Amino acid sequence: MGQDLRQLLVICIGMVLMLSSGSVLYAKAGLTKVDARILIDISGSMKKNDPQNLRRSALRLLVGLMPDGNRAGVWTFGQYINMQVPLGQIDGTWKKRARKQAGKIHSRGLFTDIEEALRRATKNWDKPGAGYRRDIVLLTDGMVDISKDKARNDASRKRILTKILPQLKNMAARVHTIALSERADHDLMRKLAAETNGWYEQVTDADRLQRVFLRMFEKVSRPDTVPLKDNxxxxxxxxxxxxxxxxxxxxxxxxxxxxxxxxxxxxxxxxxxxxxxxxxxxxxxxxxxxxxxxxxxxxxxxxxxxxxxxxxDLKMHTLELPNRLAQGEQFLLIAQFSDKGKKITRRNFLQVVEVKGEYQIEDGLSETYQLRDDGQGADKTAWDGNFNTVLKGGLMPGNGTLVITAEGKTFKRERRQDFVVRTPVAVAITEQSQDGVNGAAITLIPDEKVIRSDSLSPIAWLQAADGSRAGVILVPDGMGGWQAWMDTSAMTGTHKLWVSLSATSQTGNTVQLEIDSGTVQGSAPETVVKPVEKQQEEEPEIAKDEEKIAPSEGGWMPTVMYFAAINLVVIGTGVAGYIFYRRRKNDGLVQLVDAEDDGKEE
Known part of the structure; x- marks a missing residue:
């Protein structure tokens, strides 16, 4: 499939998803309000990990930012579960009470009962949400700890994964987790977030809690903002x-x-x-x-x-991105505008609005994209109120932020989304002999958090130091991955392994990526050509003036014939060696073939 056709497919899929969800993006889920449940760890270990009780000011920040008209409650947990701030409608009175109750957060709990905290906080979520998005913010610094008996702790952790987590997914609840120490159960926190499309943060310094709670607020509330530059x-x-x-x-x-x-x-x-x-x-x-x-x-x-x-009333709406994206994923960016809840399609408004998307990564680099509504590029219908572009190719592994800004004649708007970019396939190279023959095993394991393993289509090849290529035949391993074994006994030197893959992301987008995946070392000894020592030639006697140097008997022909014979022997030996080399490689479980023929993607 050609690159243009792939891009067209991405655009078409994105447009179908958008159009099938309603005329405006915010109507996609029909959920405009938030029901947030905030769970704060008060176990004794917090004396070490949060000695200044910065959980208090961070919680006050979170509740202060929450918009009126939404719903929220706060629970603290240690050995027991306490409803610190009763679940209720957010307004000035609720915020005042929540700020006061935040001052009572302590670090005197004897255990860390995460299971019961999740169970209590979601007790009334067994019924439909009645127009509310459901979000949980969970802050802890430890492991599941309900007893001095390790078996009971393990059983509680297992129930979280096998019973509570499936229930949360059925409730359409997102779990955003904060691990406030190195010794927290990071695997559990990551899994709760990943399985519910929530956000996970590891914090080793409590001084960062306020900024982490800001990101949690933005994940939960998706606020309308305007750009802030140079204050x-x-x-x-x-x-x-x-x-x-x-x-x-x-x-x-x-x-x-x-x-x-x-x-x-x-x-x-x-x-x-x-x-x-x-x-x-x-x-x-x-x-x-x-x-x-x-x-x-x-x-x-x-x-x-x-x-x-x-x-x-004048809002910008953007298509929400998943919290985890695949490196190489291509997806459609869409922005729309509404006034008092009605999508704006007036051409005289749309023509004077400029919409840009900026992809920012942690090291300060950024890439800018223009969103268009003029029928050009990724936009297929001019002046329909949908500003579009395709983000592709530039995503790098690690944390990233997408900031979409709009500027019209009389207004400015901004929306930002944080996400994590993951490499969609892990590649492992190990030395492995078979039947006494030196070789290398190659394994490709897909990351099913970001791509569908059954959609993965990889192509691999080796590249030698001189730039020549040879393809590697990969076969499915029956478990969603791919594998290969190659005979390295006839290979010399270091060869770089490249993997080109295409797949479908968990959100249905196209993933295209070429990965420098490591090196394969040949096990055959390299031929060392020793330089021929130059023998000192005796100076010939100077001929007398009347003497002439004549060619030897028979002329130059015997010398020419001599070197021609040597070259024929060398060439013959090389051809025979090449035939032997090819047969030996063809007998292996994996062949090396010319990448220009069978191994290169058309």
Whole structure:
């Protein structure tokens, strides 16, 4: 299948999924509100892993960010399970109570009963969610620990995986897990998150808890935001409310200040009635009602985790990405706009909106994509309100962020999504002899968290130091993977193994990737050509003037014939050796074939 056809297939699948879900992206699931259950570990080990009780300020940040009209509750767990903040509708009263109760979080629990905490917090989720998305945020620093008896602990952990986890999946609940120590049960935390399309974070320093809870909030609530650059942001007339999150540097003496478009400056000690300013350890959280349109600025340190969240009728909607993507995955990016819940399709609006997607990775590199609604590129229908592009090829393993920004004549919007990119196939090369013949075994194991193993189609080849290639025949192993064995006894030197694969991701997207997978070492001794020592020639006698040097009897022909005979012997030996080499390799379980013929993908 050609590259253009593959890209067209990705676009068509994405468009079908979008159109089948309704006219606007946010209507896809029909779930516009959140029901969040927050579980906080208070076991005794937290005295070491969170000595300053930063769980308190992090929880206050989370509940302060949660939009009104949603639903949430907080449970703490150790030996016993306590409903720290009763489940209820989020409003000013609920937030005030939650902040007060956060101050009671401690580290005196005797055990770590994760199983019972999950069971209690989801007790009323046995019925449909009635328009609510279901999310759990689970923070712990330890293992499943309900007893001094290891067998009881193991049994509890098993019940979490075999009983509670399937129930959570049936409830359509996402579990976002935070492991606050090296000794936490990371395998369990990863599995709970991965199996429910949740988010997993390992935190070794409690000082980062507030920023981790910010990411959990963004996963749970998917807030509307506007871009913040150099501590400046634009507010338009459609925005009814603004929430500013400003992180403060440790030990910073200067207080945070905000400056309105009309030039007025406010601080925590000089707040008008239309600003609600909450200050906590390490951050300021401001809610501004009916903000003045224009450019605002913040006087504080520039921080990549500062945010400007808004309440508005003019919204940008984007297709939500899964939390785990495959390296090489190609997927369709879509953005739409709505006003008071109705999708905008007016051409005079769409023509003046510029939408861009920026893929950012941890080392600071980024790649920008243009989303179009003019019938060009990935966009097949002009001015239908769907801005599209295909993201392909550039995803690198590790954590990444996709930031989609839109700018019109009178407004700006931003949506960001964090995700993890995983290599879709693990390749292992091991030395392995068969019947006394030296060889190498190659194993390809698909990562079923990101690709469907039955869709994997790999091609492999070896590349020698001189650039020549030889194909490797891979066969299915019957368990979703692929394997090969090759005879290396006639190979010399180091050969690089390359694997080119195509597959389908767990979300139905095309995955195309070429991987440098390691090296295979030949076991045949390399031929060492010793340089011929140059013998010192005796200086010939100088001929007398009247003498001439004449050719030997018979002329140059005997010398020519002599070297021709030697070359014939060398060539004959090489041909015979090559035939023997080919037969020997063909007898092996895996053949090396010319990549230009059988091994190269058309």
């Amino acid at each position: 400046r942001f634009e507010i338009d007339s459609s925005i009814k409310e603004v929430t500013l999150l400003v992180f403060r540097s440790p030990g910073k003496s200067k207080p945070t200040m905000i400056i309105t478009p009309s030039g007025k400056k406010y601080g925590v000690d000089d707040v008008p009635a239309w600003i609600n300013w909450y200050q906590d350890q390490g951050y300021d959280l401001l809610t501004i009602s009916k903000p003045e349109p224009g450019e605002w600025s913040i006087q504080a340190d520039v921080d990549p985790d500062n945010r400007v969240m808004i309440v508005t």
